[in-house]
Amino acid sequence: MGRSGNIFAASALIQRSSGESLRTGQRAIDLAQGAADHPVPHGWFTEGYGHMDKVKIHEGDWVVVCDGRKALILENIGDWKFPNLHTHEVTEHEVPSTHELGTDAPGRVQQSMGTATSSVEQTDWHRESERAFLVQLAGRLDTAVASGRPKRLIVIAPPRALGTLRQAFSPAVRAAVETEIAHDYVKLTVGEIEKRLFG
Numbered sequence: 701m702g703r704s705g706n707i708f709a710a711s712a713l714i715q716r717s718s719g720e721s722l723r724t725g726q727r728a729i730d731l732a733q734g735a736a737d738h739p740v741p742h743g744w745f746t747e748g749y750g751h752m753d754k755v756k757i758h759e760g761d762w763v764v765v766c767d768g769r770k771a772l773i774l775e776n777i778g779d780w781k782f783p784n785l786h787t788h789e790v791t792e793h794e795v796p797s798t799h800e801l802g803t804d805a806p807g808r809v810q811q812s813m814g815t816a817t818s819s820v821e822q823t824d825w826h827r828e829s830e831r832a833f834l835v836q837l838a839g840r841l842d843t844a845v846a847s848g849r850p851k852r853l854i855v856i857a858p859p860r861a862l863g864t865l866r867q868a869f870s871p872a873v874r875a876a877v878e879t880e881i882a883h884d885y886v887k888l889t890v891g892e893i894e895k896r897l898f899g
Contacts, residue, residue: 754897754898755879755881755898757783757854757898758779758852759777760849761776761852761878762850763775763893764854764855766834766837768827768834769794769833770790771833771837772886772890774787774788783897791840830861837865838873845872845873845876851876852878853876854877854881855877855879855880856885856893857886858882858883
């Protein structure tokens with residue numbers, strides 16, 4: 701390849717590198733803008749915002765892993781350097797069938813003008829049942845925190861369940877929560893949960 705060919709190849713490489721840099725820069729700007737528009741609450745870890753760092757835990761801390769049907773309360777009987785989660789309590793909520801919870805057909809409302817009718821929005825009884833379970837769990841945690849055991853909590857639940865818990869938490873429980881993780885770990889073994897949290 702002659703001198704002119706080398707110059708052309710170098711120019712093409714510079715242009716390609718420049719384009720990649722611009723795209724990378726724009727990607728960083730887009731991510732920064734997204735983070736500004738939708739900030740992640742302090743102490744939250746979610747898949748959409750990068751790699752989850754190892755969670756810090758102390759001796760006696762509880763890790764609460766739950767969804768709308770099951771709750772695992774795990775206690776760290778190790779220390780901050782060598783965590784060792786032990787099952788303290790397991791609560792399962794059997795969601796009744798639809799006909800046991802309420803009607804499974806929407807009602808009808810007669811319009812004031814003419815003979816037209818419209819459906820009344822059906823209550824999601826299963827969701828209400830799961831919400832009641834989570835509210836009960838929040839009360840259980842409030843009692844435990846008030847007794848002085850545990851002093852700190854790590855709460856792991858799917859986003860919707862986590863939102864319900866946050867609304868139900870008492871000020872004392874909110875103060876005790878060190879970390880909230882918006883993931884569904886309830887079907888994992890204790891060993892798998894430890895690996896996800898502490899590596």
